[in-house]
Each structure stands twice: as structure tokens, then as C-alpha cells.
Amino acid sequence: MPWDRARLALAVLAVDPTGLRGLWLRARACPVRDLVTDALTALPLSLRRLHCGIGDEALFGGLDLANTLAAGRPVMRPGLLDRPAALILPMAERCPPGLAARLALALDGGRHSLVALDEAADADETLPAAMADRLGLFINLDGARLPDDPDLTTPMAEVLAARQVLSHVTLPRQGLTALVATAAELGITSPRAPLLALAAARAVAALAGRSAVSADDLTRAAELVYAHRAAPAAAEAPQPPLPDEAPPPPDIGQDEAKAEPQDGIPLEILVDAVRASLPDSLLRQLAVGRADRAAKGASGTGSVKAGNRHGRPLPSRHGKPENGARLDIVATLRAAAPWQTVRRTERPDAPEGGLLLATSDFRLRRSKEMSDRVLIFAVDASGSSAVARLAEAKGAVELLLAEAYSRRDHVALLSFRGARAELILPPTRSLVQTKMRLRGLPGGGGTPLASALELALLTARRARARGMTPTIALLTDGRGNIALDGSANRERAEGDALTLARAIRAAGTPAVVIDVSNRPQPKLAELALGMAARYVALPRAGAARIAATLGAALEA
């Protein structure tokens, strides 16, 4: 029952808001979510609402400019973080990394509690990792209906009583071992998770009026804290094994088996309870969000380019108003204001009543626009000879990525074999991510060239929607023999491939076709023509040569 879980999470949070650090509430704005946020008044902290664009002055306090100018003497205003508070952050999925870092620091201080309202619509939208890792509790209200009993608060008397005994609740060592081992079994690496689970277990026990944590408390705490952190059951092995057979069933636990408490709760019960408490589809979605966020490399890595006309506004900077730059009048006045007294004394002959501006006061509006390139590799992994070719392609991807610092390129990789093409690596700049995903890329099977082109086009479109400039690089050695519908029909396959090639041309996406077969294929040259792509024949090329050729083709 999701509502029981939500109710317990809220009660636990009310008992120990700072120990649990906060709540991740995944829901769109709706009456159902209001029920939960209304229940937050039970927290023993004052509620303060933030927004994602909040500045340092509002957070940490600073000069109150309006009042300062009016009063003629500095007027300071207090920051939101000065006093212990329960912070509520709506649209937390849009939280910029800078704010997430500041809030994380505040949470580590142990005086605050954060309720992040995550209104994510897409799978790749999620909380910043620094924040998600610290928040203890998770409530998912997507698609939830109003509960029968709309009052989610636990009676205040119970909460107060629990808060009284909280610091005296003890946990036996094997209980602690069980919590840690469960986290390991679920693929949770951050040591913060067991700490938070420990705090939750104490709060659950305190709510029940017990002075020691029982097995049942542990289970419920693990459900609350671990469920959303767990790796989805099937994707538990982080690195897929080399051969292209199905990955072996998740099989950790040889190490942990001996750590299993003898007389406590068997590990499986805890693990199963956690697994059962959230649907696997949601876990998978969360994992995808995590991976995408990581792969994208959060903003600030240089992927954001500051321009002056389009996009979201950035803080204004010094500059001269020329070349079509826009003056930020408010910021300019703000820069000039403090100088008025000084300038008056320096220029006694200046006309009365006017504002004394200097060129150094000018502030220009800037806004951010994304203009990174993304290089989409479509690599043919078909046939028995694929292994060597695939290794070259992987090498070329990594070489290009290693140069990507200077050129601000992103790299995406899709491989095609068997019936369909598959996106192995969403656009990324992270070498670590790339290595992880590239390791053990399987090969063999037919050549679904059309499917590869379709996926490449889709990836290019998505990249363009994010403001990047995509380029497609196709590495193959032959003609497609699998049609879009998966059937092994060479003629239809070629037709499909040509249609998609024209679609790529129509979309205006630049492309390079690299023919790596021993003898250049005229059909491939034809396909490249359809795509308006450069055609390069590179029989038996090494990784370095492919990278160099691609680099040159891209610069051209």
C-alpha cells in the first residue's frame, strides 16, 4: 500500500527530520501531493520554501540593496540557512548543480532538512546526485489516487513521545551488519544509505515505543531508505560480461553470506522486502535517470556556452554595449549606485540631480545557449569478423573523446547487429562512463543497417533538441541485410536504409561513412551519396587512423 508507506515516511521524518536529512517526493503538483506537503507541518522546524534560481544572498544572507539605498546605510538581511529549517524545494529536478552543492553542504551540517519536490516528466530528469544521495526518504506519488483517509499526519502526541525516546533507542550490532549487508546486496555503494537507514530504524522503533530496534523495524526502515536506491534487479551487474550471452543472474552474496547475522534477520527477507516495496519499472526509470544524468555530465563542465541573445538568462557581466549586446539596465544602475557619493566629491562640477555613470558600470545581459557538437558513432558489429573491427571503433571513440576537452565534443555510440541497433552510450563527455559502457560490447549476427540509421537519426534529433549539433559517423563493412521490421530481406533492407539516409540528409545532419571492408563497396558509396555524407574507404584501419580521418572529416 503506497499510502501506508507514505504515512510511515512522514511520521519518521516528523520524528527525526535532521537525522534523515529529508524527503524526495516524486509527484506532479496536484491535490495528492498537497496532502503530503500539508502533513509536513508536523515537522519540528519552520518550513521555508526555496526556488531553483535562489541566489547566495537569499541563502546565506547579505546586503539588502533596496533598503540600503533607501536608508543610506548598509542594511543586512538574514539568509534562509541561518536558522534550522525544513526547506521545501519545488521543481527539484531542475535544480542546478551549484544550488545542489550548497544545499548538500547545509544538509551535512545536520541542522536542516530538505523536502525535494521532484516533478520529473522524462526518464532523464531527476534530482542532482549530490542531493538524491543525501535525502533519506522517498515517496512516489506518480499515478497515486487520493487515499481513503486524507489525513496523513501521525497524532502529535505519538510524534512527541517518539522524539523523547529517540536518542535512547539502541540497535544491536548484528542489526547494523544486516543493514550494511543489505545495502551491499542491493548494489548501493554510498555509505550514507546505511546511516540513513539506521536513523530511520531508530525513528520507527521510537514511534512504536520500543527502546531497541526490532527485526520488523529494520525491515521497514530498509524499505523506506533503500528501495529507491537499489539497482534494478536485472541490471545489477554494472559491467556486462564479455560474451554476448544473457548476463548471468545477479550473484553477489558469496562474500556477504558469512556476514549474515546468525540469530538476526536473514538477509533475503530484508532484500526481498526492499525489492517488493517499489515496482521494478520505477527502479529502472530511476537508474536510467541516474545514468543519463551522469553521462550527460552536469552543466558547468563547459557544455554551456554563454551568448547574449538566446536562451535562459545568466548573471550579467562587465562589458561595452556594442556589437548588438544588450545592456542590463538594472544591473548597470546597481553597479553605479554605490559610487554616487564618491563621484560627486570627485566631480563637484557635475550637474545636480543626475546619475553619474562611468563606462565601468555597464553590465551586459548574457544568456546561455548550448552549442556543443555531438559525434554519433554507428558501429557495425555484425558477422564473425566483427570483434576486431569493433575494437578499432571503440578505440576511435575513446581517442576522440580524449581530445574532446579542447573541442567540447560529446560522443554517443550505437552498435548494430542481429535484428536491431542499440544505443550503447548516450551523448557523453565522460571518459569513465564511456570505458564502462564500451567494455564488452558484443558482436555477431546480421546487419540491420536501416535500424542503425533510424536510431542515429533519433539520437541526432534528441541531441539537437538539447541544443547540440550532431554529426553521424557510420562505420560498416557492407550492405544491410535486415529490414526495419526485422526480416532478413536484403532488397527491402536496402530500400529502408536508403529512405532513412535521405531522411538524415533532409534533417540536415552532417555524416561520414567509413567503409572498413577489405574491398570498398559501391553500394555503400551510394548510400553515403543519399545521406550527403563523406565516403571514406579505410580497409584494415587502426583506431588511431579512424580517429584521425574522422577528425579531419569533421573539421572540413
Next chain:
Amino acid sequence: MTPAPDTSARVHALPERNRTRQPYPFSAIVGQDDMKRALVLTAVDPAIGGVLIFGDRGTGKSTAVRALAALLPEIEAVESCPVNAARPEQCPDWARLTSTAIIRKPTPVVDLPLGVSEDRVVGALDIERAISRGEKAFEPGLLARANRGYLYIDEVNLLEDHIVDLLLDVAQSGENVVERDGLSIRHAARFVLVGSGNPEEGELRPQLLDRFGLSVDVASPRDVETRVEVIIRRDAYETSYDTFMPDWVAQDAQLRARILEARAALPTLKTPNTVLHDCASLCIAIGSDGLRGELTLLRAARALAAFEGAAAVSRAHLRSVAGMALGHRMRRDPLDEAGAGARIARAVDEVLP
């Protein structure tokens, strides 16, 4: 939700543990020996030039740096000097000193948060003074506060480019030059740069990478026992602070004493010629760019020798700091699966048998 205009009626006292406390003690950090050693070495010899800590979330990166602030020996500085100058004549001329008394104060450990503005980092016009007294005065930024101490950047790989450029320049020259708002000001800004981050979220520019003297990788402990120990200690810190702290504070004090001894021993430490040769040949074998690698390797080895109370630097000291001093300086070879650590270890085994 309805914004709660006044929740004070329902606000109840929280348990004791929410008052201000000392940071988690440095000695109480379980494992992570490389990270701890690298930080201690920079405390022995700040000229090593910074530590970069890369690793998973929740592995105690920030904890270690915050603990370091409590661990470091105090410095002597002019009381009202904004850049922590040691003697009154070293104070910058723009500083308005209200007192030139020499006091002891903790080594500054300054946080540089993500998304910080340039004004906050380098300093800017003091608006308060400009408005209230009509004076053109400089308000020092984070770089001034970090002088003679540490500058800590969490999530350093997400730092915006224009701030990175600023830091590169200052970290190189040891001096912060401000030419803005009609001000023309310079002051000393020598600090140990400590950065931490998670490599999965983005890589660091090679130029910035090179500015860090040492780099260490941290990972979550793999065995359950160690992890349980982490949780037990952290929980003891959170819930029974008063009984937890004294022991560890005493251990921190011992460590501090050792650091001070090592600092005193450093000038008289002998560096045999063979060690210099070893340094050079190791760097050549690895192909590290520039000479910064050799210098850092030697300094780190000397600091380690001093910390261990040895009379002279030996090959063993070189071997144990080679990984952290050179790991981030190798030319990237993306095709090498083994990673930097293994390549260094291989080179060390070949060159320094």
C-alpha cells in the same frame, strides 16, 4: 500545498544533538589511507601544491577536508589582516588594520562553492563602505581568506570555466591581482588547492589537473566489516558526541604534533643524489609533461620521509608517493584499459626495483 505562514506554534524542540559541533575528527575516518596521507603531506609541506580527490559519493571526501581544518596547527597572523599575513609589514597596503597584534588562529580552510561569482572569489568594491562613507574600499574575496591555508572546491569537475581560469592564474603566481570597479589591488594568495569530485560526472581540464600536486582515488570499502565500522563511528559521532570525541581529539592532537615535528625536520632532511636520479628516470619512463612532476614527486617524498622521522629520503619513500604524485600527469592513453594506477605501478617496478 499551503505555505505555512507561521509554524512556530507547532515547532517543538529538537533533541540535543543539533547544536554546533566540531567537525568529524580526521583520525576517526575509517580506511582511505591514501587520501589521509596525501592531505597530511600537504600539511607538512604546503609547497606540494594541492590534492585532488576523485571518487564515489559518500566516501568521506568532504568529511576529510573539513576534519583537516580542525587538525591543522594554528598559524600566527596579524589580527585584523584580511590575508592572514604573518607580520604587519607583509599586510597589503589597502588593508585598513585596526590592530597589528600577532595572534594565533586556525589555519584557514575556505570553501569555494559551485556557481560562486567572480566578485566573491577575487574580491570587489566594498559596497557597504562605498554607500555609508563614500569610500573606495576593497572587500577581499575567498582567495584573500584562503591565503596561507587551504582552498577547498567540492565537485571541482563541475566548476565553471571562467572561475577555473581565475584559479589557474592565481594558483600559479601565488598572487591575486584585481583590476576592476576602478580598483587596482594585489595581494598574496598562496594556498593549498584541494578539489574533490566524482569522475563519472565529468572530467577535469588537463590544465587544472596539472595544478594539483597529488591526486588520489577513493572508493567505497568493499567488505561488510569495514562498512559497519564506518557506520558505527559516524553514528557515534551523531548520537553520542560527548563520549565519542575526546579519544579521537587526542589522536588528532598526536597527529598534529607529528606534523609539526615533520615540518621542523624538513629543512635538515638529506636528499641523496641517487634519489634525484630515481625521480628523473621515473618521470621519463612515465612520460609526464613538464618538470612539475619531478618537483612534486621529490617534495612529496621528502614530506613523507620527514613525517616518518627518517634522516634521509629513500627509494621506498619515492615508491610510496609515486602513484599520487604522478598518476594524473601521464599523457592520457585512452586505449589502455588498466588505468593510471596500474601503469604507474608497472613503471615503478621497472625503474625502481
